[in-house]
Amino acid sequence: MAARQLAALGLDVVVLEAHESVGGRTRSAQVAGVTVDLGGTFVGPTQDRVIALAAALGCRTHPTWVQGKSVVRWHGSRRRYSGTIPRVPVTTLLNTERVRLLFDRAANRLGADGMGRSEQDEISLGTWLTRVRAGQGATALLAAVARTTWGCEPDEVSLLHALRYVKGCGGINRMLDTEGGAQQDHFAAGAQEMSLRMAAELNVYTACPVRSVRHTAGEDVVLETPHGDLVARAVVVAVPPAMRNRIVFDPPLPSGYQALSQRWPQGALTKAYAVYEKPFWRDDNLSGQTLSDDGPVFITLDASPEDASRGALLGFIGGDYARRFDALPQAERRLQVLQCFAELFGPAALQPLGYIDQRWASEPWIGGGPTAHPGPGALTGYGRWMAEPVGRIHWAGTETADVWSGFMDGAVRSGERAATEVAAHLAVRTTDDEMAANA
């Protein structure tokens, strides 16, 4: 996004991408003739920047299928329910709603800079759940939230980070809901199409990892890649925080930046799709949306194409479930996912036309997903270095965004912010250079 904006300003921009294709955490694939999104998928209200970008690029979205009843598998039994409130025990629901209100209230109290009390960064979301006596049921529900949102267990993410993150999405419901929330729509041709279309208009080198970034005495930066060096006046590093450490910076980055990279690990969220002749669950008046207190698949959605020419079920496997699942051979992973689908939707789920899963934690240039999960102390300790430029190095990427951080919208916003920063930086430098030349 930063490259697109800077190129539009007439600057000479080169994009260096380590993977063999662009898109990063958005990657689309074809399974039995259906386009599926292996990473970033959904967009929803208030994600204005990604929606505007999609519109500008002509990438069409369509509503996520929500008609019919949802299913909850809780304590071993399977129940259908209508609307957004799962049929779990009433005490669990009441407690979850109480915890949600407490959480949203604490998030709303954060300062304008998104920072709260330092004590909130001293504990994990898990510790907070214990302190507010969330109970077993509400804790299990919120663990499912942590696994999908950050790809981690509640004990692995700082409470303050969780509050700030959710505030940036406009509250828990906005972040989790399908209708009116972040899962409302998805891309007809896959989310990666946005990056592919942008790349077609830019000067992009793929399979070209940047190994080092060196500031020169002449105030340029030299980027070392396996295909040769590139000299630039400024660089935007738009990689996940943990991946910054794979680049050698010369001179080395100040220690806070290095600690940031170590203390903001990527989560583990794996997605699995099974594609069927048709969305057979719809005949049974099921929406395809499910929630489960056991894994490995603990959330599912209907990801069928708009014309329902095929049926596609999407399953999420996150946190500890993903860490175990990812280690298994492909045949066992497939079997586990299909068995989970069958428990929820019946034996027809065992016979798909095609299956795929994507283990983001084993992606060498991404390190996991959907985003980073800083543990206690990492936000107040090192968060301030997330987007603060170092000389001619500027930072982008969804984790640097204040709004919809962790989402595609945050990534777009961060690119726009970094582009503005670089343009201003270069304009100041250019004026300085001109003044020096004229002096």
Added chain:
Amino acid sequence: MTWSTESTCETTATAQAVWDRWTTASSWSEDDASCQWATLEEPLKVGSKGKVRTTGPAQNFTFTEVVPLKKMTFTISLPLAVLAFPHTLGAGSSPSTVRVTHGIVITGPLAPVFGFLVGRKLARELPRVVRLVTEHAVLAEA
């Protein structure tokens, strides 16, 4: 009176790998979160004994059924009830898979009481235990 429940899953692990997992008591705590430790005090056969510790004090268990690569059951005696853990291995839906079933059967006059007190919690954990057994069996062969 009898109280019972079971959980089944299919896996690409071989029957041998699952059997090895079942019969290595020292690894039970890795598959079952409620088990702190378990030991088998003598070679595996019908009648052989071991000790297992869950939440309370350690309990004795006895193997009552041992059919290698097919099934095994061990039991724990409770006041006026017997808690049995039958494990069975069967053919899967394809030649490359096997079906693994773990059950809990409580018999005796106090079966409904123990079913309510102990069985429900164990039943809730059962699918997870079966999954972990099969995952570890798969990984042992990888």
